[in-house]
Amino acid sequence: MEREDLPSLRALGFEEAELRELDLWEPASGTPANVAEMYVRRSKKKDTLSTLREQVRRICSHAAAEGKRIRRVWFEQKSASKAYVRREEFEKATAAITKSGLSKTLYVYKTSRLSRRGMGQVGLLLDKFEEKSARIYVVAEHIDSTKQRMILAILSEQAREQVTDLSEFVKLGIDAHKAEGKWTGGVTPFGLRTAGGRLEHDPAEYPLARRIAEYLLDRKTPHWIANKLNSEGKLTRHGKKWSGPGIIALAHAVTWAGLVAQRDRALDENGKWTGKYHRGGTPLLDKKGNPISCGEGVITFAEHVKINAILASRAQKGTSIGDRTRGKREIVALLTGTLLCGLCNGAMANGGVNYRCYARQVEGEHSCKGVSTERARIEAAVEVMWLNHILSLSPDSPTIRAIAREWLSYQDPEKEARKTHVTAALESAVGREMKLEKEFFVMGRMDEDKYDSLRDQVAAQITELKAELAELSEEADLTPLMDPASLAGLWQGAGIGGQRALLKAAAKGITLLPSKYRGDRTPIFDRLNPEWRDDRVHPAEEAAWDRWEERRTQATV
Numbered sequence: 001m002e003r004e005d006l007p008s009l010r011a012l013g014f015e016e017a018e019l020r021e022l023d024l025w026e027p028a029s030g031t032p033a034n035v036a037e038m039y040v041r042r043s044k045k046k047d048t049l050s051t052l053r054e055q056v057r058r059i060c061s062h063a064a065a066e067g068k069r070i071r072r073v074w075f076e077q078k079s080a081s082k083a084y085v086r087r088e089e090f091e092k093a094t095a096a097i098t099k100s101g102l103s104k105t106l107y108v109y110k111t112s113r114l115s116r117r118g119m120g121q122v123g124l125l126l127d128k129f130e131e132k133s134a135r136i137y138v139v140a141e142h143i144d145s146t147k148q149r150m151i152l153a154i155l156s157e158q159a160r161e162q163v164t165d166l167s168e169f170v171k172l173g174i175d176a177h178k179a180e181g182k183w184t185g186g187v188t189p190f191g192l193r194t195a196g197g198r199l200e201h202d203p204a205e206y207p208l209a210r211r212i213a214e215y216l217l218d219r220k221t222p223h224w225i226a227n228k229l230n231s232e233g234k235l236t237r238h239g240k241k242w243s244g245p246g247i248i249a250l251a252h253a254v255t256w257a258g259l260v261a262q263r264d265r266a267l268d269e270n271g272k273w274t275g276k277y278h279r280g281g282t283p284l285l286d287k288k289g290n291p292i293s294c295g296e297g298v299i300t301f302a303e304h305v306k307i308n309a310i311l312a313s314r315a316q317k318g319t320s321i322g323d324r325t326r327g328k329r330e331i332v333a334l335l336t337g338t339l340l341c342g343l344c345n346g347a348m349a350n351g352g353v354n355y356r357c358y359a360r361q362v363e364g365e366h367s368c369k370g371v372s373t374e375r376a377r378i379e380a381a382v383e384v385m386w387l388n389h390i391l392s393l394s395p396d397s398p399t400i401r402a403i404a405r406e407w408l409s410y411q412d413p414e415k416e417a418r419k420t421h422v423t424a425a426l427e428s429a430v431g432r433e434m435k436l437e438k439e440f441f442v443m444g445r446m447d448e449d450k451y452d453s454l455r456d457q458v459a460a461q462i463t464e465l466k467a468e469l470a471e472l473s474e475e476a477d478l479t480p481l482m483d484p485a486s487l488a489g490l491w492q493g494a495g496i497g498g499q500r501a502l503l504k505a506a507a508k509g510i511t512l513l514p515s516k517y518r519g520d521r522t523p524i525f526d527r528l529n530p531e532w533r534d535d536r537v538h539p540a541e542e543a544a545w546d547r548w549e550e551r552r553t554q555a556t557v
């Protein structure tokens with residue numbers, strides 16, 4: 001009697017002699033526990049007959065080691081481009097086990113051969129195998145479904161999820177085109193038009209668009225800009241009046257910088273894709289993590305980052321939207337929130353030329369007799385105290401580290417923004433990698449060549465992004481905080497908002513002791529009692545105070 005699979009084995013190029021050697025010549029007899037199915041598939045174009053024969057040999061050798069005979073070899077070849085086609089031979093091979101109960105083992109060579117099932121019901125398949133006390137054995141990877149179901153989790157558990165995001169890989173495909181820097185269609189942002197699949201300045205709109213950009217860079221609020229343009233009778237592309245939110249949308253649009261946007265899907269309340277994308281988005285990054293250009297922009301990438309930082313700094317905390325249309329009131333008083341009343345230990349508020357006890361000011365004299373002091377004088381004193389304190393600290397002090405972080409974000413917002421971008425890009429790449437594996441292993445909707453190439457791309461991106469993130473996360477150079485001149489420069493260049501942050505990083509509070517009597521001439525320094533976050537007694541601190549005292553004395557002489 002001839003084996004049923006002889007035509008397949010001959011198609012694979014086996015000769016009788018070798019088939020006898022492999023125990024594939026005679027029909028296999030035995031109980032279901034002693035026989036097995038073998039599934040061989042030619043999926044890649046580069047799978048030659050000899051590599052497939054080698055797979056058959058290795059599976060036979062493994063089966064012999066397990067004391068099993070191959071009942072039937074199921075062989076199929078499918079065009080690599082037709083990943084969606086239902087794999088009939090695979091269905092038959094599994095049916096021989098789950099339906100007919102002819103054997104208890106299915107051998108495949110690699111997980112990729114196993115998993116590429118048309119409808120991706122590998123989890124259900126494993127359940128059926130389990131019911132029949134049958135198993136799948138993956139020879140190349142030594143995975144036994146009865147012992148290492150965890151390893152096959154990617155094949156089993158995830159398959160049960162309702163996969164809503166099938167088109168993710170269509171999107172990956174689109175991204176591949178985007179990566180070539182082509183404008184992918186849609187409405188161009190104000191100031192730009194398309195030409196030959198790229199963005200370019202629209203002569204009719206660009207001058208006004210650039211003016212808007214410069215206003216934004218000049219920290220003008222979107223509301224102010226809209227008002228200004230409307231007062232001049234300037235209209236939008238659609239002939240309408242400008243609005244604050246319209247300006248904001250433009251400012252957030254990555255495409256306004258001539259960059260390809262990584263658009264985020266808009267989901268409904270159930271987490272299902274609505275078919276729409278959020279506007280603006282973040283720039284799509286190439287594998288080195290650089291934003292991809294799709295032509296000319298109204299603004300540069302650096303300007304985009306800066307404008308977004310300006311808008312974000314105005315957004316109010318605690319609200320989901322943030323009041324982006326109005327400018328935040330500029331902070332004018334250095335010591336608000338730091339200076340404490342020496343009598344009631346409460347806050348002192350900025351009263352114009354003075355700082356005054358807030359309790360006294362609001363609740364009256366019965367609450368606190370109150371302390372007040374001239375603003376300019378005390379601010380100058382605190383500045384000196386701060387400089388001396390910082391210079392007294394060792395490089396490993398938490399205050400120095402906190403200030404270095406603050407200093408970095410003030411001095412190098414692009415680096416900070418870049419870090420945020422890279423972190424986000426890394427997260428997204430890792431997410432893509434996971435989805436890719438799911439699509440391939442579980443859903444079986446992708447052919448192996450495409451999977452390999454996409455996975456290589458994602459892996460390369462992840463490597464590059466990790467390296468860049470490590471670089472960006474390197475500790476800051478602390479020398480500017482150790483040198484008096486550069487420290488003073490840092491302080492002066494920080495602006496009032498930055499100075500407040502620098503001060504708060506160093507001091508929990510500074511208490512102003514009351515004057516002993518009216519016209520008390522006690523030096524202001526003697527009335528200031530700082531509570532530093534980092535209050536270790538340090539010889540350098542004492543020395544710094546001494547030096548300052550010396551200078552002060554000389555100055556008054």
Ligand SMILES: [Zn+2]
Pocket residue numbers: 341342343344345346357358359360368369370371
């Ligand atoms: Zn008070």
